[in-house]
Amino acid sequence: MEWFTAPGYALSRLVLLRLLAAVYLVGFLAAARQFRALLGEHGLLPIPRYLRYRGWRDAPSLFQWHYSDRFFAAVSWGGAALSAAICAGLADLVPLWASMLFWALLWVLYLSIVNVGQTWYSFGWESLLLEAGSLAVFLGNAKVAPPFTVLLLFRWLLFRVEFGAGLIKLRGDRCWRDLTCLKYHHETQPMPGPFSWYFHHLPLPLHKVEVAANHVAQLGFPVLLFTPQPVASIAAGAMVLTQLWLVVSGNFAWLNWLTIALAFSALRLPGGTSGSRSAPIWFEVLVLLFTALVVALSWWPARNLLSREQLMNFSFNRLHLVNTYGAFGSINRIRFEVVLEGTEDAVPTADSVWREYGFKGKPGDVRRRPRQYAPYHLRLDWLMWFAGISPSYARPWLRTFADRLLAGDPATLRLLRHNPFPDHPPRWVRAVLYRYRFTTRAERRASGAWWHREPLRTYLAPMGSLDS
Known part of the structure; x- marks a missing residue:
């Protein structure tokens, strides 16, 4: 033929x-x-x-x-x-x-x-x-x-x-x-x-x-x-x-x-x-x-x-044959980031020093320029972005994630760029919600930072190693 x-x-x-x-x-x-x-x-x-x-x-x-x-x-x-x-x-x-x-x-x-x-x-x-x-x-x-x-x-x-x-x-x-x-x-x-x-x-x-x-x-x-x-x-x-x-x-x-x-x-x-x-x-x-x-x-x-009620990224069968696609039907106007922190204090207080865990791809350190990772997929980093949009995205796994950080789990730490506790795990871990935005040109020239951030609220209350 x-x-x-x-x-x-x-x-x-x-x-x-x-x-x-x-x-x-x-x-x-x-x-x-x-x-x-x-x-x-x-x-x-x-x-x-x-x-x-x-x-x-x-x-x-x-x-x-x-x-x-x-x-x-x-x-x-x-x-x-x-x-x-x-x-x-x-x-x-x-x-x-x-x-x-x-x-x-x-x-x-x-x-x-x-x-x-x-x-x-x-x-x-x-x-x-x-x-x-x-x-x-x-x-x-x-x-x-x-x-x-x-x-x-x-x-x-x-x-x-x-x-x-x-x-x-x-x-x-x-x-x-x-x-x-x-x-x-x-x-x-x-x-x-x-x-x-x-x-x-x-x-x-x-x-x-x-x-x-x-x-x-x-x-x-x-x-x-x-x-x-x-x-x-x-x-x-x-x-x-x-x-x-x-x-x-x-x-x-x-x-x-x-x-x-x-x-x-x-x-x-x-x-x-x-x-x-x-x-x-x-x-x-x-x-x-x-x-x-x-x-x-x-x-x-x-x-x-x-359909006026068009589905986005949906599979009609478990074999994922002939699916429907689409992305970014809505756009966020504000960027929220969930930042994980730990402290060595026996009991956290207002004066406790909290050290931040660094992720490979998602924004964290304001002076760190965003990196190119695609086509590689950093799955945890992507879910952390969703977590910033709504706690419902993180509810099934965030507390377990904190537990793994408290235990110093090697497999979990390999997903991160920076572990602020290289010698022993922290006593407490918490998550804080920040608002991030790109710096202006003037701010970038003055500080060298790519991001400006401000803390908004506690996202996950401090969890101690004895809680796990």
Whole structure:
């Protein structure tokens, strides 16, 4: 079936799949390095406790058969090794069926982590990575030309990511409609990057240009993905540029890089050919069956796009196939930060000296310039941002976190940048809510600080080591 293949997209497929494998690699590395403190047997939200109340139907995962920290480490490090091998080209060196098995294995391993990850894995880009990974199973390797229907499914995924985000903004905060949201967003976003201070201080007219350009990128270009070439390539290329702008201006884990990878389903690159133009009949049948499944499952996200009560970052099934996406329907005007502190005093008093724990990514020390961590995902830092918005986000795990600091737990301390008690744990730990804002240019010149902060109230009353 000549219509089935699109040999002109062979190089585009190669870039898409290598980037996707690189994102999988980052995801598995983040899981391997952070799970013990967050999800392990003695973590803040232990997986064994979660699985006591969740069966296969609620949380399909390999860990339903067995859980141990050693097994989780094997899954995450094994996924990282396989992702690295695919990124290096392994999937193009093996038969087509083996390539499909490799991608299916990546999907199963990461699905197993996400479905037991609880609030630490409640981000939209987890579902996005899984959905893209399921599509990659059927995109083929260098042995066959790319199936055209799967390229269209990738474009449909990219359309939902961008168009859904655009609609949620127009239906949400008024500042998206009057073009003023970026007056606040660069300062109040979850994890500012090294250039966010400079973006924040752009003149208001340029902020309005940013917002207007965002509306064009998310509501205009996605429609053009389904037009003939070269229009589709121009639209996809423009979307890549807007994603790179977001990479420079903030830290959004792998969301931007994964969106860039998806764009190569429409961005046709010159050169590159497949080893074989024809695909085996069994492969064509599987691709068409999978395409039909995605079309059927698309009913729910398509209906959601048209709904006035549009859901944001929602999965309609536990396999995370064909989801709905979107972010920042509302923008915070003020930045609140929860700061953890400890003291060595036997009994805390008004004169006690409290020393601050430093996080890797979230604002803390006002003189420390924000760092670039994306595409790596600092899960604790992101949840601390949500904790500043509402205590309800932190209620399930914050007191346990404080207990781990009182115990000097090594796995928990490895999640932090700075431990102010290197020799022995503190006697008491508390949390204080601060208001943060970027310094003005004059304040920055005078003090060298990137942030100005003021304490607001006690967020978590002092907890002593005897309380745990």
